Amino acid sequence: MNRRLLAAGLLVLLVGLAGCASFLGSDDPDPEELEADGEYDWETPANTTYNVSRSQFQAVIAVENQSNLVVYRTDELGTDEPMSLRALQFRYPNGTVVTANASNLGATTEGQRTNLSLPQEQGQVAFTSPRPNAKRFSIPVFREGSHAVILPPRARVGIPLLSNVNPGNYNTSVADNRMTIRWGNADRGPVVTRYYLQRDLLIFGSVAAVLLVAGVVGGLYYYRQIRTLQAKREEIGLDVEMDDDEFDDGPPPGMR
Template sequence: SYAWNSTHDVDITVQENTQFRMVINATDRELRLFRRSIGGTNPLSVSAVRYQYPNGTIINGSTFQSRGGEVRQTREETVIGFPDSDSQPPGKIAFTSSGNRKRFSLPTYVDGSYQLTLPPNRRVEFPIFGSVSPGGSQKRIDEQNRLEITWESMDAETASARFYLQRDLYIFGGVLGGIILVGLGGLYRYRQRIHRLRKERQEMGLDIEADDE
């Protein structure tokens, strides 16, 4: 279900299956959704569109269209137009889209506060595998062991997070520890071999320097 009760202007919940659910508190009659690419922008694919009126009433996609709402796609963006545009201010729009297994990144479509909730057991603290942009966010773990990342005032063009499973970090630590142990073992054997060869040379008199006459 969508986070209709969120107190943030934009609420994003990343699912286990890499899809994410997004709820946006609309500030205009149209919302333009896109992803940035090297050549410009591409439309963001959306599904399960829902709309909540300011009075709390929620309508589905078919009712959304019958009341004047629309979802249309151009070559550069997906445009969502809100229903009853002349009768009352816009409410909240929600939709589902697809993402990446270990990374979330989208343009910031509206101003205001943002909250990004990751799937259970995901973290961002370890620098090699995790990061959050822009800075200045607050983080907390909810009762479902999900990391919530909050920006009280978004001032960047893109919000992104690279994250990892906690167990992946433990596996990486174990592998790295194994590599270090193997390396130390190899170094020890190498030093032992050098010591043995030096001792053999000394026993054979090869390391005894002749005195200059």
């Protein structure tokens, strides 16, 4: 009797888990999201290029001699997790572009990674992924070679207190009010760019000017207070210097 109850309980548990899995859906990327429309600039300045905007980024990655590409993201706590993807596309060397509804182009979730299946071992794969609306972009290195990060409009790096770029040994250029950061070879990750907006310089400069003026005014105020206090002390004779001769009666009697 107990065995029958235990078996029935296990059966109910398995059915419940299956129902929950069916309700929550698969962990694999949504096919409709993968097949969504997307426009990419395939003429990229590097083997791996990230076009960063306020709420998302576009990746265009050149592949050679590989039938798949593994991608992922790292959260603020340093934990790896699968990457959310949409508008997955592949460009053949002859310029033909196919979307995720084409055969042999897709994405699956495997643990903490997202595995992209490619239709050919040579070409370019592109996708779009959401990102926090923050002045920082960080992503692991998925393949060795040149990398480029195109910052949002009016975003800049260069001032140490307001920006940071890793790895080092990079160069920058600006076109159409957008700065591009390039690395000749990035073999270790992550690629990190912390940037500022040009208007931040005006705000930072205004705050610095206000603090400077406040410091000067405060210094003058305390200087005047000290001078006033010294004048009052002199009026009541606390700081009057006495001539030593007024109290000098000379040597004791018998020694004069």
